[in-house]
Amino acid sequence: MNQLKEALDTLKETGVRITPQRHAILEYLINSMSHPTADEIYKALEGKFPNMSVATVYNNLRVFREVGLVKELTFGDASSRFDFVTSHHYHVICEHCGKIVDFHYPGLDEVEDLASHVTGFKVDNHRMEIYGTCPDCSGKEVH
Amino acid sequence: MNQLKEALDTLKETGVRITPQRHAILEYLINSMSHPTADEIYKALEGKFPNMSVATVYNNLRVFREVGLVKELTFGDASSRFDFVTSHHYHVICEHCGKIVDFHYPGLDEVEDLASHVTGFKVDNHRMEIYGTCPDCSGKEVH
DNA sequence: TTATTAAATTATAATTGTTATAAATAGTTT
DNA sequence: AAACTATTTATAACAATTATAATTTAATAA
Structure with a gap:
């Protein structure tokens, strides 16, 4: 039921550290019904994390993808979009x-x-x- | 039967000028059984057209796509690949x-x-x- | 055939999404 | 608390693609 909790458990199981940034990115992915780009996530969280780097967003999206929590949607022209796997x-x-x-x-x-x-x-x-x-x-x- | 000729006819019908570069790009697309990237096409033709610009390849691939002769295959990480539509x-x-x-x-x-x-x-x-x-x-x- | 004109090419610079790097920071484990 | 490792940050680099402006060329009609 609680997707965020399940996701965090998945991270724990696979030995991926749960940082505030990761928590926030996951939360955003789950709550946004859209399919945000890395940049959209970055912009959406810069209020909460003024010092967060774009690289952090990309790195963590890759981690989430590798763990199977997130799917990357790649269309030709624009940038990749990310979809929380349900x-x-x-x-x-x-x-x-x-x-x-x-x-x-x-x-x-x-x-x-x-x-x-x-x-x-x-x-x-x-x-x-x-x-x-x-x-x-x-x-x-x-x- | 002759795919190149048909393709050239299509261009003529849609009012797209047939330049030597376009002719060569089409020919290459049809003959190569692979699915080349823009850069591969560019490199393959630089013997015949030492002065051809990368932009020309991209421009013409876009034209071909708009006319329906060519399909663009977009995967996430790497560059687009182009497929002559049969x-x-x-x-x-x-x-x-x-x-x-x-x-x-x-x-x-x-x-x-x-x-x-x-x-x-x-x-x-x-x-x-x-x-x-x-x-x-x-x-x-x-x- | 030549003159005209719009379209295409070229060379280059700019843009954009993404990744690499190295230093700083923060969890974890002993 | 110390040592170790993962993570973040800031920045630079990269690679694919597009925009720009000047030059050239294909199609067409006189």
């Missing part, structure tokens, strides 16, 4: 305003199996994003 | 050596439909990549 879900992205909406779908195991069979790869995972126009932007277009 | 296919990527293998699969229309229904987005397209270990790297691991 359940397995995909993202639907608006090509006009960049809004990202979560979208649950049973994992595409079938595709992984076929890919593995055809290519001989040992398949670990996959990524998928869906692109389109969000309702807000659709509305604007019409007028 | 038929609809996905990519299987080796997490160890970075090798990219094409993989045909009937489009996941079903997922797009569901996403559209759930989120209210007007869905245009999607991307999917599959990650794993290629046979070569699997072999090396064992020893």
Whole structure:
């Protein structure tokens, strides 16, 4: 239930020190329903941590990713976005305003199996994003 | 049949000038079975075009993308890779050596439909990549 | 064919996201 | 408390990409 507590436990289990900065970054990731960039996190926390370095944000996001708490979403042009891992879900992205909406779908195991069979790869995972126009932007277009 | 000719026709139709540089970049994209980065293209053509600027490569790849001739593959860390669009296919990527293998699969229309229904987005397209270990790297691991 | 004109190329500088480095700081363990 | 290690900070470096302005060139019509 308490995601932050669970996350902190995960860190403790894996021997990652819990620093105030890490605590705050995790908290921010969990509470923000968006998918913030490293810079957004940095800016959001500079009130609480005026001396925190951008490197700290990047370092810790990498740590969280390695531990499996956070997923990095990489689109082409802009900077990476970070997503606190809860359940397995995909993202639907608006090509006009960049809004990202979560979208649950049973994992595409079938595709992984076929890919593995055809290519001989040992398949670990996959990524998928869906692109389109969000309702807000659709509305604007019409007028 | 002749992909290069078709591509040049597409450019003509859309009013995009056919310059020697564009011709060469397209030719390289079509002939290379790999998925080159902008820099790889730049280096590959510097024999033929010693004065060509990197900007030219980037500019033209953008033009090709806008016209639909080329698809940009964006992974997180490294630079974008470019894929001459032939038929609809996905990519299987080796997490160890970075090798990219094409993989045909009937489009996941079903997922797009569901996403559209759930989120209210007007869905245009999607991307999917599959990650794993290629046979070569699997072999090396064992020893 | 040549003259015209808008588009493309070039060279360069600037920008941006991210990572590397080294010194300072803060937890942990003995 | 001392010693050790992980973490943070500040800064510099890097690499991919884009912006700019001057120059050149492709397409087209006289």
